Amino acid sequence: MPGHMKATALGARSVFQSLFSRRSVSDQPGPTGECTPFQAAKIVRRHFVRTRFFDTADVPDEISGFEDLTFLFGTSQANYALCLLGLEEAAYLYRLVRSMASPRIAEIGRFKGGTTFLLAAAGGLVTSIDLPVSDGRDAVDTGAGSIDGERLDALLRSALQRAGLGDRVNLIQGDSRAQAPEPQSFDIVFIDGDHSYANAKADIGAWHDAVRVGGALLIHDVERADVMIKGVPELRRLLDEFLAEQQGRYEKVASAGSVAHLRRLG
Numbered sequence: 001m002p003g004h005m006k007a008t009a010l011g012a013r014s015v016f017q018s019l020f021s022r023r024s025v026s027d028q029p030g031p032t033g034e035c036t037p038f039q040a041a042k043i044v045r046r047h048f049v050r051t052r053f054f055d056t057a058d059v060p061d062e063i064s065g066f067e068d069l070t071f072l073f074g075t076s077q078a079n080y081a082l083c084l085l086g087l088e089e090a091a092y093l094y095r096l097v098r099s100m101a102s103p104r105i106a107e108i109g110r111f112k113g114g115t116t117f118l119l120a121a122a123g124g125l126v127t128s129i130d131l132p133v134s135d136g137r138d139a140v141d142t143g144a145g146s147i148d149g150e151r152l153d154a155l156l157r158s159a160l161q162r163a164g165l166g167d168r169v170n171l172i173q174g175d176s177r178a179q180a181p182e183p184q185s186f187d188i189v190f191i192d193g194d195h196s197y198a199n200a201k202a203d204i205g206a207w208h209d210a211v212r213v214g215g216a217l218l219i220h221d222v223e224r225a226d227v228m229i230k231g232v233p234e235l236r237r238l239l240d241e242f243l244a245e246q247q248g249r250y251e252k253v254a255s256a257g258s259v260a261h262l263r264r265l266g
């Protein structure tokens with residue numbers, strides 16, 4: 001067995017030994033030596049799930065298809081990694097971007113940049129906007145400590161460069177609602193920023209006119225009430241209200257996971 005595989009196998013064994021030698025898997029924290037399922041999941045995440053673009057050596061230096069992007073993903077919503085999309089959502093976005101020639105894409109909310117990477121890898125020219133604050137902003141327990149937005153972006157930039165995608169992405173640190181995008185200046189706008197009803201509504205209000213006629217407005221977390229994010233059932237209502245208001249201007253084309261795909265008609 002090659003050296004690095006041996007090291008990985010030993011690491012895996014010691015983590016699982018440490019998990020299963022603990023006595024309790026109750027939901028309540030117990031006395032020393034016990035481990036809740038949540039704590040166990042954190043240990044597994046820390047060892048096996050890539051939660052940052054820290055080690056660009058693992059980033060492929062050529063992306064020839066969706067299959068080269070698996071390193072972006074965890075295995076469930078409980079341990080998502082660099083990209084917070086579900087696999088079916090990511091595959092849908094990838095195919096949509098591939099169906100257009102170098103589409104101009106605005107991404108509202110990049111967090112660690114997994115979606116930014118995916119959109120660029122699929123051939124998009126991506127303008128990505130996020131707040132210049134700590135990643136604690138998203139209340140996601142990454143299991144790898146806190147890190148600020150500057151550092152996240154620096155890691156993302158070097159990963160993009162390694163994959164030859166650096167020129168395709170413009171990372172903006174700012175408030176999505178303070179931007180003034182030109183009408184019809186993007187082929188695709190992907191909204192995945194603040195998930196409160198009021199702020200998601202403000203994002204859609206500020207950005208829907210930036211989609212060119214015939215282009216796509218994609219909104220994350222609006223299609224499924226079972227998604228474990230606060231406020232999501234209200235976002236479903238927001239989608240229905242937007243479509244009712246925009247009759248003749250927008251129609252729903254499809255949904256993939258919790259992503260709604262709307263087409264601009266006029």
Ligand SMILES: C[S@@+](CC[C@H](N)C(=O)[O-])C[C@H]1O[C@@H](n2cnc3c(N)ncnc32)[C@H](O)[C@@H]1O
Nearest residue numbers: 083084085109110111130131175176192193194
């Ligand atoms: C769910 S995360 C984005 C996940 C990313 N699209 C992915 O799938 O990997 C939401 C992001 O929106 C950002 N955000 C929240 N309010 C914002 C605002 N007013 N302007 C820009 N970004 C904002 C947060 O900082 C957070 O990083």
